[in-house]
Structure formats: structure tokens, C-alpha cells
Amino acid sequence: MDLKPDLNPSTTPEGITEMVDLWTLYKLAQKRRSDALRSLMVSLYDNLYSTVTHQLGGQSAPLIEAEVYFD
Numbered sequence: 001m002d003l004k005p006d007l008n009p010s011t012t013p014e015g016i017t018e019m020v021d022l023w024t025l026y027k028l029a030q031k032r033r034s035d036a037l038r039s040l041m042v043s044l045y046d047n048l049y050s051t052v053t054h055q056l057g058g059q060s061a062p063l064i065e066a067e068v069y070f071d
Contacts, residue, residue, distance in 0.1 A: 053059070
């Protein structure tokens with residue numbers, strides 16, 4: 001592994017710019033995956049809640065915030 005860019009005298013400004021661009025692309029892709037997973041978890045929770053409520057004969061099922069499980 002190399003030295004950090006700010007400590008490595010052979011790293012050029014263009015190299016640092018390229019690393020920042022790659023990091024930005026990675027973070028955006030990671031955010032999209034995270035958003036998709038969050039949406040899936042909320043959807044699954046809603047479906048589970050509806051099923052439990054139906055099986056209980058219309059009685060309310062206990063509410064749990066889906067975000068608790070995601071975070």
C-alpha cells in the first residue's frame with residue numbers, strides 16, 4: 001500500500017483528482033444500494049405488518065419502526 005496522497009511526493013494533482021473522482025463514484029453507487037435496501041426493508045415490514053394484522057382478525061399488531069432494524 002502506498003503513502004497517503006498528501007504525504008507521497010510522487011502523487012500529482014491529476015492523480016489526486018482521479019482518486020477523488022473514483023471515490024465519488026463509489027460513494028454514489030453505495031448510496032444507491034443503501035437506498036434500494038432501505039426501500040426493500042420498509043416494503044417487507046409493511047407486508048409483514050399487514051399479514052400479522054390479517055391473521056389476528058383485524059386486531060392491531062404492535063408497531064415497530066422499520067428504520068430501527070435498518071440502522
